[in-house]
Amino acid sequence: MVLIALMVTGLAVRGWAGAVALCAVAAFLGWLAFLSWPALTVRGRLGRAVAIAFLLGLAAFEATR
Secondary structure, eight states, rough: HHHEEEEEEEEOSSHHHHHHHHHHHHHHHHHHHHGGGGGGGHHHHHHHHHHHHHHHHHHHHHOOO
């Protein structure tokens, strides 16, 4: 529930507050990816890395809005 609230906040709020919320979601996804990294295939690793990079790019975009 907290991740959903942070994601909605990150997309709805402009500026630094939205960027911080999206970075928190990206940090949590990065932590989960770190924990599951040894058990993942190459496709799984690539998918998680792309998802985290997308969230960080979206956070950078939100910070400049």
